[in-house]
Amino acid sequence: MARQGTIVFFDLETTGLRVASCHIAQLAASCENTIFNDYILPRIPFDHGATEVNGLTVSYGQLLLHGEPVRTVPLHSSLQSFIEYLGRFPGPVLLAAHNSRRYDGIVLKRVLEMCSLFEQFKKVVSGFVDTLPLSRKLHPQLDCFKQQHLVHYFLGGKYNAHNAVEDAKQLEELFNYWNPDNDVISEFTDWFYALK
Template identity: 40%
Template sequence: MQSSAGAEECGRSLVFFDLETTGLGQSCDIVQLAAVSGGHSLNLYIIPRSRMQRGAAKVTGFRVRRQKLYLHRQLVLTNSLREVLVSFIAFLQMLRSPLVIGHNIRRFDCPVLARALDELDLRAEFESSISGYVDTLPLAREMLKDRCLQSFRQENLVKELLGLNYKAHDALEDVRALQALYSVLQPTPELVCRHMFTLDTMENKPAVTAAKVPCKIPGQRPLWEHFRPTVEVTEHKAEDHDGL
């Protein structure tokens, strides 16, 4: 696989992340948080406080029964929301101001994440651990505007550019697929900087300027050994659902 382009070529570490939630509203709860950087990953589950919406449960396979979380009828180990967010911050701190990348995170994942961080008074610590965010949805739209694609959903982009179907709507599989997709897209550092934003600027227009989000290119630290290595994207014969 080719090395990730754009920011990483200039020395910035890349962390791809995704959330699975109880629904699509901004008041929904986080059920799964996954992140991947190179060959290392973080994948944690939370018992949500609010009920799983029927559509979300159908798409993700999550169910809550008697204060236990099941994924496709298999019991999964869970942590508190604070434990999950602190673990995510630790994962980010392994790198020197990494760039956090996700698909459609500006409109959904980042607002949900910001609310959770604010609730537990962890936002300042989280923000000091990263250099900014990039949403690959508007990034791909700009890069692939001449391809006449019918959809810029991540599953469709992975199928069009990598020729793969994968187990979508599982946060870990989504971030693995996004890392592979980003490697194929190979955005330039200038394009990456143009699409960077922070939690404070995410409600502004996507094309933020370098003055609002400084584009420092730091070096990279080695990853801690105790985080579990990931594997390459696994091709999966699955139905193409709409939803999360």
């Protein structure tokens, strides 16, 4: 199916579930085998539940993934690199995430605004696609719409869920398997030009 522009799939791992205050610890994206992945040292502690899910902790000023140190970059640098990564794709670029409207898109937008980068971001990205309600529309017969369940149901596999790179790659694979048409995609897209 022909689409105008590019859909890039992204995911965040954060310090908790509070969209107004959590910090990003991992920002990753996938599009046509081109991966973006940065770890960011958060400035607030992880909620216990977040660490149980994503395996990330901070010890003595070092970000650890399952107890092993990972290289981090400053938040502002990561966001600038992310915008540059997105700018390499034919536009308009849409960013897709599972539960974007209630979590990933809101957190990313808040942090971009906090770093005074949202206007620059909007020059390369035209909106967010939420694959959670999209999956409900495409497959109403299902009783569970968690990404991990959808991957198992449609793709028959298991993966390292709650690692932002793996989540983004698997979401891209799911989306390509579903192959929704442009009208359905548009129905679950929050366009930036409509935000006033």
